[in-house]
Amino acid sequence: MRYLLPLPIGLCVLALWEAAVHYWQVPRFLLPPPSAIAVALIDNLPLLMAGLWTTLNITLIAFACAVISGVGFATLFTRARFIELAFAPYLVALQVTPVVAIAPLILIWVGFDNINRALIIIAWIIAFFPITASSIQGLRSTNRDLHDMMTLAGAKWWQRLLYLEYPAALPAILAGAKTSGGLALIGAVMAEFVAGSGTSTGLAWRIIEAGNRLEIATMFAALIVLSLLGIVFFYTLSFIEWLLLRRWHDSFQ
Amino acid sequence: MITLTDINFSYEKNRQALHNVSCTFAENSFSVIVGASGCGKSTLLRLLAGLEEPTSGALIMPPALSTFSTFSTGFVFQDPTLLAWRNVYDNIALPLKIKGLDKTSRHTRTQEALALVGLAERADAHPRELSGGMKMRVSLARALASRPRLLLMDEPFAALDEHTRFRLEDDLRNLQQTLNCTIIFVTHSVAQAAYLGERVLVMGASETNDETGDETGGSIKHILNPPAHQQDWRHNPAFHAACATISAALAEVEAA
Ligand SMILES: Nc1ncnc2c1ncn2[C@@H]1O[C@H](COP(=O)(O)OP(=O)(O)O)[C@@H](O)[C@H]1O
Ligand SMILES: [Mg+2]
Numbered sequence: 001m002r003y004l005l006p007l008p009i010g011l012c013v014l015a016l017w018e019a020a021v022h023y024w025q026v027p028r029f030l031l032p033p034p035s036a037i038a039v040a041l042i043d044n045l046p047l048l049m050a051g052l053w054t055t056l057n058i059t060l061i062a063f064a065c066a067v068i069s070g071v072g073f074a075t076l077f078t079r080a081r082f083i084e085l086a087f088a089p090y091l092v093a094l095q096v097t098p099v100v101a102i103a104p105l106i107l108i109w110v111g112f113d114n115i116n117r118a119l120i121i122i123a124w125i126i127a128f129f130p131i132t133a134s135s136i137q138g139l140r141s142t143n144r145d146l147h148d149m150m151t152l153a154g155a156k157w158w159q160r161l162l163y164l165e166y167p168a169a170l171p172a173i174l175a176g177a178k179t180s181g182g183l184a185l186i187g188a189v190m191a192e193f194v195a196g197s198g199t200s201t202g203l204a205w206r207i208i209e210a211g212n213r214l215e216i217a218t219m220f221a222a223l224i225v226l227s228l229l230g231i232v233f234f235y236t237l238s239f240i241e242w243l244l245l246r247r248w249h250d251s252f253q
Numbered sequence: 254m255i256t257l258t259d260i261n262f263s264y265e266k267n268r269q270a271l272h273n274v275s276c277t278f279a280e281n282s283f284s285v286i287v288g289a290s291g292c293g294k295s296t297l298l299r300l301l302a303g304l305e306e307p308t309s310g311a312l313i314m315p316p317a318l319s320t321f322s323t324f325s326t327g328f329v330f331q332d333p334t335l336l337a338w339r340n341v342y343d344n345i346a347l348p349l350k351i352k353g354l355d356k357t358s359r360h361t362r363t364q365e366a367l368a369l370v371g372l373a374e375r376a377d378a379h380p381r382e383l384s385g386g387m388k389m390r391v392s393l394a395r396a397l398a399s400r401p402r403l404l405l406m407d408e409p410f411a412a413l414d415e416h417t418r419f420r421l422e423d424d425l426r427n428l429q430q431t432l433n434c435t436i437i438f439v440t441h442s443v444a445q446a447a448y449l450g451e452r453v454l455v456m457g458a459s460e461t462n463d464e465t466g467d468e469t470g471g472s473i474k475h476i477l478n479p480p481a482h483q484q485d486w487r488h489n490p491a492f493h494a495a496c497a498t499i500s501a502a503l504a505e506v507e508a509a
Contacts, residue, residue: 145331145332148299155351163336
């Protein structure tokens with residue numbers, strides 16, 4: 001029941017929107033009414049689904065790469081103080097550099113014939129930082145007594161990692177993963193915008209294409225599909241988080 | 254017999270934590286180390302556990318309990334230090350798994366330890382579902398599951414309410430008689446020392462040299478032997494006299 005609560009608000013907004021567009025006779029190429037968007041959504045469904053499939057693939061692969069490389073790098077980073085000192089400035093540099101600025105370079109290096117690979121790399125770089133930073137923070141926060149307990153049990157380094165550090169860092173890693181998941185999608189869309197016309201077939205490209213043809217209703221339709229993808233992705237990650245933490249973590253009492 | 258001879262230990266230069274600590278612990282004895290906070294009690298336990306190496310001096314363990322790579326030493330921390338994501342059973346079984354025991358012997362020992370602390374029914378519970386006293390029992394069970402010959406306890410009941418603490422103290426005394434293991438128990442509570450210890454070692458705080466700022470570490474100043482328990486011991490005048498003796502020794506050490 002409480003999940004239906006947002007519904008009336010949405011319906012009201014749509015009704016007002018529809019009424020306003022008709023009342024003031026707003027041109028279709030500026031703001032189409034919701035009904036026209038619905039029609040565009042149905043008319044373009046095959047194309048939009050194909051676009052969704054491409055964008056979904058790029059997002060998921062980039063996200064998986066970001067999680068694996070982020071957690072892997074965080075593990076390396078937290079093994080020794082000197083590694084941390086050596087890598088820290090580069091990590092900060094990666095965070096503060098706007099990746100949009102290096103996207104064209106990556107496109108050139110990887111080549112326009114491997115466009116999806118280039119898009120994955122760009123989205124990966126964008127999604128990399130939050131998961132890495134959270135994992136580092138999580139891996140660092142293990143209690144000293146727990147480490148002593150592992151030492152007294154005679155734990156080898158991998159046992160300490162597996163039985164203590166990763167589980168203790170899991171809440172932080174998952175929180176980082178949610179941020180990175182959102183950024184992977186943003187990265188995929190942004191990378192397509194940068195790559196520009198005719199190269200890719202994702203949802204972002206559908207938006208550009210529809211914009212060029214002033215098919216604003218189609219543009220909105222693609223936008224809706226994109227938002228739905230983002231929402232489903234976010235809630236899937238939240239669900240995984242709930243599954244893994246509900247028995248023991250304080251955030252799920 | 255565990256023998257310590259002139260043990261010195263510093264975490265940092267010019268700041269000694271232990272100074273010329275010499276003492277012995279007989280096999281199967283129950284010793285309590287009492288002292289003000291910061292005098293080096295935890296440090297001494299860490300040395301005994303092999304978590305730290307003495308800066309100088311000799312620490313001689315009987316061969317049966319040398320080094321923590323064997324099964325012989327159990328450690329109970331002030332906090333229960335349980336892994337929140339593992340249930341009670343898996344918390345107790347983890348050190349056994351790390352030590353490479355097979356599944357059947359892990360199961361036997363975990364069940365045995367659960368029974369010893371009276372928590373057999375809560376094996377499936379996660380730590381957050383337990384009270385403070387129960388968590389401490391799990392922590393004790395985890396140490397006991399390794400069937401230690403030496404059990405080191407660092408103010409383990411300090412955070413518990415009095416009622417729970419009394420129960421755990423009695424349980425621990427009973428356990429010690431059945432377990433045949435050496436217990437070294439650290440506390441800052443005089444009453445606890447008098448109640449638990451066959452032998453009470455009073456530690457003096459570290460001293461700071463006003464001119465150089467160097468710190469001389471804590472050391473053992475007195476060794477007392479409280480009388481054996483009698484009827485209704487907590488309310489027995491002889492027990493209160495034992496507490497007074499320990500208090501006086503501590504006060505003298507503090508004043509020095
Ligand atoms: N990890 C550490 N690094 C540096 N100094 C420490 C550390 N642990 C304890 N000390 C210092 O050593 C002294 C003894 O500490 P500790 O053994 O914890 O005392 P107690 O357990 O009796 O309260 C204190 O002065 C404390 O500040
Ligand atoms: Mg201490």
